[in-house]
Amino acid sequence: MTERALTRPALAYGDVRLSRFDPLPRILFFDDFDNGANGWCELIGNHDGDLDKVRPVVSDMRPPQISSVSFWDIGTHGSIDGTYALKLATRPRANHMSLAIKRLTYVKPGLVQFETYFTFKSEAWIGARPDHQSGYDGNVDPSVFDFGDFTIGNDVCDREGGRRYHCALRYQNTDHAGNLTRNWQYKTSLQTTTKMEFSGRPAVSDYHVSDPGDWADVPGGHQPLCYNEIPTKINWHYLRYVFDTEAGRNVELQVNDKVMDLRNIAVPAYDHGYWGLDRLMNFCIDVRTHKPVRNFLFLDSVVVSVDW
Amino acid sequence: MLRRSFTAVIERNVDFATGFVCEPYETGWAIEARWFVNILAADPAAVLAITAEVSPDGLAWCPHEAAPVERSGPGLMTLPITNVGPWGRLSFSVRGAESVRGICYLTLKG
Numbered sequence: 474m475t476e477r478a479l480t481r482p483a484l485a486y487g488d489v490r491l492s493r494f495d496p497l498p499r500i501l502f503f504d505d506f507d508n509g510a511n512g513w514c515e516l517i518g519n520h521d522g523d524l525d526k527v528r529p530v531v532s533d534m535r536p537p538q539i540s541s542v543s544f545w546d547i548g549t550h551g552s553i554d555g556t557y558a559l560k561l562a563t564r565p566r567a568n569h570m571s572l573a574i575k576r577l578t579y580v581k582p583g584l585v586q587f588e589t590y591f592t593f594k595s596e597a598w599i600g601a602r603p604d605h606q607s608g609y610d611g612n613v614d615p616s617v618f619d620f621g622d623f624t625i626g627n628d629v630c631d632r633e634g635g636r637r638y639h640c641a642l643r644y645q646n647t648d649h650a651g652n653l654t655r656n657w658q659y660k661t662s663l664q665t666t667t668k669m670e671f672s673g674r675p676a677v678s679d680y681h682v683s684d685p686g687d688w689a690d691v692p693g694g695h696q697p698l699c700y701n702e703i704p705t706k707i708n709w710h711y712l713r714y715v716f717d718t719e720a721g722r723n724v725e726l727q728v729n730d731k732v733m734d735l736r737n738i739a740v741p742a743y744d745h746g747y748w749g750l751d752r753l754m755n756f757c758i759d760v761r762t763h764k765p766v767r768n769f770l771f772l773d774s775v776v777v778s779v780d781w
Numbered sequence: 782m783l784r785r786s787f788t789a790v791i792e793r794n795v796d797f798a799t800g801f802v803c804e805p806y807e808t809g810w811a812i813e814a815r816w817f818v819n820i821l822a823a824d825p826a827a828v829l830a831i832t833a834e835v836s837p838d839g840l841a842w843c844p845h846e847a848a849p850v851e852r853s854g855p856g857l858m859t860l861p862i863t864n865v866g867p868w869g870r871l872s873f874s875v876r877g878a879e880s881v882r883g884i885c886y887l888t889l890k891g
Contacts, residue, residue: 508785509785509787515790524793524794524884532793533793535804536787536790536791536806538789538807539787539807539810540807541807541809541810541867543809543837543838543839543867544838545837545838545839545841556810557810560807562804564804596839596840597840598840599840599841
């Protein structure tokens with residue numbers, strides 16, 4: 474924990490659930506998913522009322538679910554406290570992504586910190602292992618190869634017509650060739666918007682970037698997470714992500730004991746302005762499968778805080 | 782405290798044909814549920830029947846006790862659910878045409 478945490482007794486917040494977080498001075502929101510979805514909703518691409526015109530990559534990002542984190546073999550796993558977590562679920566289709574968004578604007582530019590406890594899994598099955606599941610040795614479970622990646626990010630616009638950018642940090646569990654990589658990555662190209670496609674840019678297959686290969690490894694970003702052997706055991710991980718809406722950049726990513734300095738990582742910004750997005754500040758989380766197997770991302774709770 | 786409610790768009794502009802089942806959705810927190818299907822395009826002779834299904838784990842499924850609902854032609858149809866269960870999905874069958882096109886909603890309250 475940081476020096477700031479040492480000066481803040483847990484009970485000073487008046488809510489002991491906050492003692493496992495390390496927020497900046499002002500908490501913007503605290504989402505305990507035992508109380509509902511708290512404004513996290515499905516992202517859909519822009520349209521004119523005809524949903525057939527929504528770009529395919531943003532046409533089917535799935536509604537988030539309030540989940541008891543239950544499995545066929547043991548029943549309810551539950552969240553850290555209470556019963557429910559927020560769940561994102563892909564379809565069982567290769568390259569399908571589920572993305573949830575929470576939309577705010579901001580009062581002052583500066584540091585914004587997103588904290589959560591999360592876990593992830595690919596979908597279990599009942600009975601004999603599927604063909605692609607050979608190689609189980611009682612500890613290493615091939616189901617880990619069924620999980621693709623998950624991403625945390627934002628959508629920030631300073632002023633109407635002004636600087637706009639998306640930060641995105643992806644945990645790549647497996648690459649498209651099916652190799653277990655387990656690296657944190659950052660994106661190196663712009664997210665193609667509806668406006669850009671209207672202007673003739675090609676359609677994309679990865680929501681975040683122009684080309685699926687436009688990702689680079691975060692320096693020092695290799696991190697085996699706690700998969701815990703089979704697809705029906707989950708373990709919660711702490712994540713703290715800081716970005717700066719003054720500088721327009723990532724600042725830091727902490728996942729359990731690993732802290733990654735992101736200040737020198739370039740964040741692509743649009744060379745054209747957008748109408749109607751004054752002080753836009755959206756938070757985004759997503760999960761993507763590389764196989765015809767549903768992938769899940771669970772959030773126990775979220776705290777977002779700022780330095781003003 | 783007001784009760785929680787949530788509307789999930791489970792399928793969007795999809796061609797529903799016999800044998801189609803929608804994506805599963807967790808409903809364990811809800812006391813009551815109501816499915817809606819807005820049929821956007823259908824042959825006038827087409828009849829769509831929807832049946833609610835439930836599951837303890839999102840993997841194995843059986844029919845819910847609620848009676849199936851039918852509708853012919855475009856328009857909105859609904860199927861209310863009590864004793865909701867941990868997971869829900871909707872099963873579709875069509876007669877008089879190969880398929881109908883529509884949007885499937887699940888509304889939850891609890």
